[in-house]
Amino acid sequence: MPETGPIRPEQIPLQQSGPAAGSVPHGGRPGGPAALVITLVLGGLTALPPLSMDMYLPALPDVTEALHSPAATVQLTLTACLAGMALGQLVVGPMSDRWGRRRPLIAGMVMYVLATAACAFASTAEILISFRLLQGLAGAAGIVIARAVVRDLYDGVAMARFFSTLMLISGVAPVVAPLIGGQVLQITDWRGVFYTLTAIGLLLTLVVVRGLRETLPPERRQSGGLGAALRTMRGLLADRVFTGYMLAGGFAFAALFAYVSASPFVVQEIYGASPQTYGLLFGLNSIGLVAVGQLNGKVLVGRVSLDKALSAGLAVIMAAAVALLLMASGVFGAVGLAPIAAGLFVLMAAMGLTMPNTNAQALMRTPHAAGSASALLGTASFLIGAIASPLVGVAGEDTAVPMALVQVGCALAAVVCFLGLSRPWQHREHLAGPETTDGPDNGEREEGVEH
Numbered sequence: 001m002p003e004t005g006p007i008r009p010e011q012i013p014l015q016q017s018g019p020a021a022g023s024v025p026h027g028g029r030p031g032g033p034a035a036l037v038i039t040l041v042l043g044g045l046t047a048l049p050p051l052s053m054d055m056y057l058p059a060l061p062d063v064t065e066a067l068h069s070p071a072a073t074v075q076l077t078l079t080a081c082l083a084g085m086a087l088g089q090l091v092v093g094p095m096s097d098r099w100g101r102r103r104p105l106i107a108g109m110v111m112y113v114l115a116t117a118a119c120a121f122a123s124t125a126e127i128l129i130s131f132r133l134l135q136g137l138a139g140a141a142g143i144v145i146a147r148a149v150v151r152d153l154y155d156g157v158a159m160a161r162f163f164s165t166l167m168l169i170s171g172v173a174p175v176v177a178p179l180i181g182g183q184v185l186q187i188t189d190w191r192g193v194f195y196t197l198t199a200i201g202l203l204l205t206l207v208v209v210r211g212l213r214e215t216l217p218p219e220r221r222q223s224g225g226l227g228a229a230l231r232t233m234r235g236l237l238a239d240r241v242f243t244g245y246m247l248a249g250g251f252a253f254a255a256l257f258a259y260v261s262a263s264p265f266v267v268q269e270i271y272g273a274s275p276q277t278y279g280l281l282f283g284l285n286s287i288g289l290v291a292v293g294q295l296n297g298k299v300l301v302g303r304v305s306l307d308k309a310l311s312a313g314l315a316v317i318m319a320a321a322v323a324l325l326l327m328a329s330g331v332f333g334a335v336g337l338a339p340i341a342a343g344l345f346v347l348m349a350a351m352g353l354t355m356p357n358t359n360a361q362a363l364m365r366t367p368h369a370a371g372s373a374s375a376l377l378g379t380a381s382f383l384i385g386a387i388a389s390p391l392v393g394v395a396g397e398d399t400a401v402p403m404a405l406v407q408v409g410c411a412l413a414a415v416v417c418f419l420g421l422s423r424p425w426q427h428r429e430h431l432a433g434p435e436t437t438d439g440p441d442n443g444e445r446e447e448g449v450e451h
Contacts, residue, residue, distance in 0.1 A: 041212045042149060043169025044204050045142035048112075051200060052081060052139060053260060054177035054282065058275040059190035060264045066190065069125035071265060072390065078261050079389045080129045084136020086382030089144040093375025094229035097222045101145050101152070102214050108141020109205040116201055120194035144374045151363045151370035152215040157302050159363065163356035164297020168290055178279035185275060222369070232372045242365045242373070244421025248314070249358030250380035251414035255317055255407045256351055257385035259344055262392035262403035270400060271337040281341050285348040292352030306357045307424035313353025314418060318411040320347035325404035340400065347407065384410070
């Protein structure tokens with residue numbers, strides 16, 4: 001019998017009855033214009049983190065100079081935003097399970113706009129770090145609630161496909177964000193990047209207010225306060241398989257964020273690329289991620305086991321990270337920008353197989369606590385990424401070895417968590433197509449797991 005902690009009803013308190021008026025019932029998939037609106041709104045919400053991070057990346061060297069701070073300190077502005085997004089999800093996720101999706105989301109978006117505007121007026125690196133932390137805390141609402149809304153509306157294979165569709169929408173953000181950031185720097189300084197982000201946040205807030213209906217009716221919301229939320233999360237973490245997917249996705253994301261954090265210095269300072277060239281390379285890598293994500297959603301899902309696709313993604317990430325480490329350490333002699341860029345492209349593209357499938361596999365096990373489960377998934381990813389971020393600069397700005405070394409370590413940890421905790425060979429997946437119901441209740445239940 002697999003050793004996995006049960007998720008018992010008392011750990012996930014829930015009252016179920018008919019859907020409330022004006023809300024979208026669980027499993028009731030919207031169609032036509034409503035489906036398009038929801039896709040665009042959720043895509044915008046999931047695009048907010050890469051916008052907040054990637055538009056700012058070309059400005060990192062300028063921030064270092066303008067605020068008279070070392071690169072390691074300025075990189076903490078990325079770490080602070082990531083840490084805020086990680087911790088904020090732990091608060092917003094349970095709130096959305098108790099009070100619905102709309103109210104916590106709108107409150108978080110308003111706070112995000114205010115915090116982003118404050119970043120533009122920071123006079124020191126320390127002040128900027130503080131406001132970036134607040135920006136991340138507020139921006140967490142969009143991340144965690146977008147995933148919870150998907151879980152409210154979709155099940156099984158259909159959910160995995162929708163996550164891949166979201167990657168097509170949100171994937172535009174890392175493509176255009178560095179390009180926008182580079183162009184903004186042509187006409188203004190780094191503060192203009194935050195002015196632009198403020199305008200984007202305000203527009204997205206208005207779209208959410210007008211375009212996103214409530215997807216969690218009152219009859220399906222959880223009751224109780226902080227104690228109930230903690231019991232719910234403890235019950236989720238007691239599920240070994242859920243925890244395995246959560247950690248595998250978190251470490252894979254950390255390998256990606258090691259690239260996000262270090263690439264402005266690796267590509268521009270070590271290999272001499274301009275901010276505009278860096279933006280183009282970053283956009284190309286993001287296109288690879290989106291393309292593989294669409295391959296996953298349109299071709300693989302429903303035909304190939306999600307675990308097999310996930311295994312392939314982790315294997316490619318591991319191989320790319322090892323190749324980058326060998327090139328950066330000089331094993332193949334002096335290499336130029338092209339081989340390094342190729343290795344980073346392969347690593348980032350493989351995320352298109354890991355990110356949607358880890359989310360879908362984990363959320364299929366938690367149909368009645370989508371907000372809390374989404375919070376744990378997001379927190380693990382952002383918190384591990386925040387820890388990995390400063391490690392890429394420990395050896396200075398003249399070598400790419402720390403970046404590659406962190407990526408190898410994170411990829412190895414992801415593989416170990418996937419194989420050691422999720423143990424995909426011990427459970428099977430149902431691949432019936434879009435009408436698949438909740439994963440563990442439809443051919444995936446492991447003995448000893450209760451829902």
